[in-house]
Amino acid sequence: MSTITGAQALITALEHEGVDVVFGVPGGAILPAYDPLHDSPIRHILARHEQGAGHMAEGYAWATGRVGVAMATSGPGATNLVTPLADALMDSVPIVAITGQVPTSAVGNDAFQEAYTTGITMPATKHNYFVTDVDEIPQVVREAFHIASTGRPGPVLIDLPKNVLTATTTWREPGEISLAGYKPTVDGHPRRVKEAVDLIAEAQRPVLYVGGGIIKANASAELRRFAELVNVPVTTTLMGRGAFPDDHRLSLGMPGMHGTYTAITALQKADLLIAIGVRFDDRVTGKVDTFAPHAKVIHVDVDPAEIGKVRTADVPIVGDARRILTQLIEAWAGRETPDRHPWLDTIAAWKRDYPLRYDQQPDGPIKPQFVIEELYRLTDGDATLVAGVGQHQMWASQFWRFSDPRRWINSGGLGTMGFAIPAAIGAKVGRPDDLVYAIDGDGSFQMTLQELITAASEGIPVKVAVFNNRSYGMVTQWQKLFYGGKLSASVLGDDVDYVKIAEGLGCAGLRAETPDEVAPTLEKSLAIDDRPVVVELVVDPDEMVFPMVPAGASNDEVILGPDDLGALP
Amino acid sequence: MKHTLSVLVEDRPGVLARVASLLARRGFNIHSLAVGPTAEPGMSRMTIVVDAPELEQVKKQLHKLVNVVRITELDPATALEREIMLVRVAAPAGKRGEVLEIASIFKATAVDVGPSSMCFQISGTPAKINDFLDLVRPYGIVDLVKSGRIAMAREQKTKPGRLRAVN
Numbered sequence A: 001m002s003t004i005t006g007a008q009a010l011i012t013a014l015e016h017e018g019v020d021v022v023f024g025v026p027g028g029a030i031l032p033a034y035d036p037l038h039d040s041p042i043r044h045i046l047a048r049h050e051q052g053a054g055h056m057a058e059g060y061a062w063a064t065g066r067v068g069v070a071m072a073t074s075g076p077g078a079t080n081l082v083t084p085l086a087d088a089l090m091d092s093v094p095i096v097a098i099t100g101q102v103p104t105s106a107v108g109n110d111a112f113q114e115a116y117t118t119g120i121t122m123p124a125t126k127h128n129y130f131v132t133d134v135d136e137i138p139q140v141v142r143e144a145f146h147i148a149s150t151g152r153p154g155p156v157l158i159d160l161p162k163n164v165l166t167a168t169t170t171w172r173e174p175g176e177i178s179l180a181g182y183k184p185t186v187d188g189h190p191r192r193v194k195e196a197v198d199l200i201a202e203a204q205r206p207v208l209y210v211g212g213g214i215i216k217a218n219a220s221a222e223l224r225r226f227a228e229l230v231n232v233p234v235t236t237t238l239m240g241r242g243a244f245p246d247d248h249r250l251s252l253g254m255p256g257m258h259g260t261y262t263a264i265t266a267l268q269k270a271d272l273l274i275a276i277g278v279r280f281d282d283r284v285t286g287k288v289d290t291f292a293p294h295a296k297v298i299h300v301d302v303d304p305a306e307i308g309k310v311r312t313a314d315v316p317i318v319g320d321a322r323r324i325l326t327q328l329i330e331a332w333a334g335r336e337t338p339d340r341h342p343w344l345d346t347i348a349a350w351k352r353d354y355p356l357r358y359d360q361q362p363d364g365p366i367k368p369q370f371v372i373e374e375l376y377r378l379t380d381g382d383a384t385l386v387a388g389v390g391q392h393q394m395w396a397s398q399f400w401r402f403s404d405p406r407r408w409i410n411s412g413g414l415g416t417m418g419f420a421i422p423a424a425i426g427a428k429v430g431r432p433d434d435l436v437y438a439i440d441g442d443g444s445f446q447m448t449l450q451e452l453i454t455a456a457s458e459g460i461p462v463k464v465a466v467f468n469n470r471s472y473g474m475v476t477q478w479q480k481l482f483y484g485g486k487l488s489a490s491v492l493g494d495d496v497d498y499v500k501i502a503e504g505l506g507c508a509g510l511r512a513e514t515p516d517e518v519a520p521t522l523e524k525s526l527a528i529d530d531r532p533v534v535v536e537l538v539v540d541p542d543e544m545v546f547p548m549v550p551a552g553a554s555n556d557e558v559i560l561g562p563d564d565l566g567a568l569p
Numbered sequence B: 001m002k003h004t005l006s007v008l009v010e011d012r013p014g015v016l017a018r019v020a021s022l023l024a025r026r027g028f029n030i031h032s033l034a035v036g037p038t039a040e041p042g043m044s045r046m047t048i049v050v051d052a053p054e055l056e057q058v059k060k061q062l063h064k065l066v067n068v069v070r071i072t073e074l075d076p077a078t079a080l081e082r083e084i085m086l087v088r089v090a091a092p093a094g095k096r097g098e099v100l101e102i103a104s105i106f107k108a109t110a111v112d113v114g115p116s117s118m119c120f121q122i123s124g125t126p127a128k129i130n131d132f133l134d135l136v137r138p139y140g141i142v143d144l145v146k147s148g149r150i151a152m153a154r155e156q157k158t159k160p161g162r163l164r165a166v167n
Ligand SMILES: Cc1ncc(C[n+]2csc(CCOP(=O)(O)OP(=O)(O)O)c2C)c(N)n1
Pocket: A388, A389, A390, A391, A392, A393, A415, A416, A417, A418, A440, A441, A442, A443, A444, A445, A467, A469, A471, A472, A473, A474, A475
């Protein structure tokens, strides 16, 4: 058997896992790994900041369902990865991060570019490894990919000291994975499944409350079959947008702080929640004590710790969402599909009486919601949207009509501004034939805009709409509503020329300043495919996101629009 | 409310840090933690006494750690729970007799005697150790160190169902 270095073992192990792309930034301690990487069929995409590399790996994983890989050097390279790791942990995104480390002989001595990477990332990863034995590399890589992609997916980090990368070994085929403490449950308990089906049959006002778990489990088709079979309306959380088609007659839209009146109210009035792949996040429940007060709860999740964490479940079912939906469909067999008349009629009336709304005047400033609707019209909805964090994220989620999973990518749990550009790059690399459009705020854009250089130089033609309201709009909204209108540190007051920035970084730059310029400008952006495109949309800085349930308020107190602010506490 | 958990973990570097950091992050107070090898090679046992209103979340969160293999909640009423303590009691020559008398009732052994103090070693249930402490406290405690609590279930012959394994 021929002798190889630890670095070669690492790259071979990545190839064996089917890795086709690594996003990273090199540096001293990880250099040994970059040497064989250069000769490998694996493509390396040079990010301009490790945070960008991490979000690219996330975007890739979101779009493809496969594990995204990020690579960085020790010290600052590794600490720059902390934000995307924490982001991936919150949103259950399967990524593997590989970091260089100072040689084992220097560890603990405050050596140049030493950081205690495994310590720092312990609470920001699903699991991490500090490898001291070169022979273990193939097995560790195999385990890392297994842990990242199974059960509740999440980020795994492998920290590799430089001397371990340069040490020699012989290739050892990784063996069977046997982790005494890690055996995710897949199948739902049959008795629980039966109890669930009985509850669903008895319920008068049931709601399917579904989220990112459906997308992670690739369970959209099963969800749709089940929802139609039991004739139960469906609300998809911010993380679950696209898990169920918005145009379906059973769709309620998004629940929560900026959800539709129909979704919020249906949950409040429901007598049964069929919660699948959701975690009763505070942005959905509002004040927990008053959330869905009349409902019994069936809670399906692959992570047992989510069940009962916030809301006690009457029927807890641990397992894979797709598998359990199939079990539920089988267990329902023989029953008739209920017509659920009064309930579905009530819902239809709410949908009719309380639609999402905004007011675009032909000669007024551009309304951000209008841009989303125009983009939807011009693309026929055939695109992947990737959002930053703020008002624009909410508008994109509200006004796009999602029809497929994995075509809505955003930072839901951590709420990481700067997510959009790098995540869009990762998504486009994962699915090059898809139109990938980032919807970004000017504030979010300014956090990671250097990754446009990555997109331009690597030939990744993403499109980025910058909603320029010259402010941290979501912050100004809260300040206007809850801090007496004092706009402390939230007005950017800058005079950035986004067209010039785009051009300066090797992208095409476009701008729309009036409503009638929106469609032609977006059309132009769609026609450019040889470069990334940045489209600046000068939007109304006074527009606010509605409906809104103020943080900590009950979901019975939905503020429907600017004319409804009397309801504010 | 204090609960005793017996946690079987893989003996890997950093596993103690993972457990401690997880408990801290989720806001659970560690009252005591003792760790040592088990009869199974490659496995360690942690006995953790946590202060928490309910234990379900603690157990589920601990289970998410890849290196945690099994968690058993021990019922303090029936489990075998032991601590060991070294305590140095102020005892000038005139008081030694009294202190030694108390010690002998509790089977505490004098392990060091100096001109102004005596050091005792005592092991037993947490209650016994506290009782001993209460009695020697009036003499003045100069120094004290306690091991974390270690615990084990009794053999399940009289009261089945006391030992609950969590999967
Ligand atoms: C990294 C980071 N820092 C700060 C925040 C807090 N924050 C939430 S929304 C927001 C403003 C977002 O502004 P922008 O990207 O321009 O979007 P807009 O709300 O104007 O659409 C801020 C500062 C955050 N979410 N992430």
